[in-house]
């Protein structure tokens with residue numbers, strides 16, 4: 001019972017965090033052209049990832065993109081391909097859990 005409550009609280013905290021998008025106003029990208037983060041080639045991806053590198057809300061940004069299954073663009077310093085890989089690994093990990 002205690003564990004269920006703890007899991008429930010963790011779930012509520014996580015969903016609250018994911019609904020709260022105030023962090024977006026603190027991102028380094030807030031005053032930049034959004035097109036930078038939706039590049040059409042690998043060089044553009046690297047430019048965007050470099051901007052994200054020292055963004056103070058990078059972790060939140062990545063969690064948001066992963067949890068909302070955002071497929072396009074650079075989020076949290078990751079490319080579309082990197083996020084697909086992270087989600088695939090997370091799925092494999094969850095399937096390997098008893």
Ligand code: SF4
Nearest residue numbers: 027029052055061076
């Ligand atoms: S990590 Fe990158 S995309 Fe996310 S808020 Fe920061 S600068 Fe913007």
